[in-house]
Amino acid sequence: NLEQMQHTFIFFIRLYDNIAYHLHHVNLDNSAYRILLASSAFTSLMFFYIGRYLIMMVGLLILFNKTWIGSFMEVVLLFLVELLQTCIDVIQKLAFRTSTPERKPIEVSVYENQRWWAGTGYTSQMLRSERAAWSNITGLEPLPPKEDIPPPAHYTWTKDDWCLDATGPWIDDVLGIVDCDQDGWVYSDHKWSNPVGVSELHKVGANGQIDNTKTLTRRRRWYRKAIPIHSL
Numbered sequence: 001n002l003e004q005m006q007h008t009f010i011f012f013i014r015l016y017d018n019i020a021y022h023l024h025h026v027n028l029d030n031s032a033y034r035i036l037l038a039s040s041a042f043t044s045l046m047f048f049y050i051g052r053y054l055i056m057m058v059g060l061l062i063l064f065n066k067t068w069i070g071s072f073m074e075v076v077l078l079f080l081v082e083l084l085q086t087c088i089d090v091i092q093k094l095a096f097r098t099s100t101p102e103r104k105p106i107e108v109s110v111y112e113n114q115r116w117w118a119g120t121g122y123t124s125q126m127l128r129s130e131r132a133a134w135s136n137i138t139g140l141e142p143l144p145p146k147e148d149i150p151p152p153a154h155y156t157w158t159k160d161d162w163c164l165d166a167t168g169p170w171i172d173d174v175l176g177i178v179d180c181d182q183d184g185w186v187y188s189d190h191k192w193s194n195p196v197g198v199s200e201l202h203k204v205g206a207n208g209q210i211d212n213t214k215t216l217t218r219r220r221r222w223y224r225k226a227i228p229i230h231s232l
Helices: 002-024 030-063 068-099
Strands: 106-117 121-123 155-157 170-172 176-178 186-188 217-228
Touching: 030 068
Parallel strands: none
Antiparallel strands: 106 121, 106 217, 155 217, 170 176, 186 217
16 A cells, blocks of 8 residues: 555665665775675675575565564664675775885975066966966966965975975976076966066067066965874
8 A cells, every 4th residue: 555655665765875875985996896896796696596585585574664574674784784884994994004005205386376467566366267376286276375285194294394496497298398587486478378488587579678478477386395194
């Protein structure tokens, strides 16, 4: 009847919600995929040999949904889901311990960006559609000011503060190879392209005045050392 169907649907909804909740907390890395593959092979073998009994058990589960037998079978299924998640978590932790490479000191970089405005010169005020005042090397990832950047996970900053890269040249796919000025700035055009070398910064145009149209933006690199926490 309709009441029985309603209770059956409620049971499967609760079961689905519990399974979805536990799967949401499973990190699907290589070890998890191996476990899922082994589980799929085991489940296939079970269906091959005892599939008829599993189907019968599902039918009995629907039949005895409102009885103590149905409640007991629901508890058993939820326990199996909890057990599966626990096994996956344990195996992932063991695999992480054995496969994690030794961490080495690293160098973290952040880029300070500025744009030229008439009357004020170069400032950190940017257009809405462009990169932030602080970003990564591509300019696509906005970052907080260097004083507010936390060290990477499992690392801590050395005693040295942020250092300015005033030597150059920067070598990357965005800017190519260019030299910095004495303050570490690399200049580019309105679209942060076509970098200008130091020798062309004050190039005089045909009208006898300095041509600044090619140097409307600039950026410079700051870097800081970080060491693994376990090496302290």
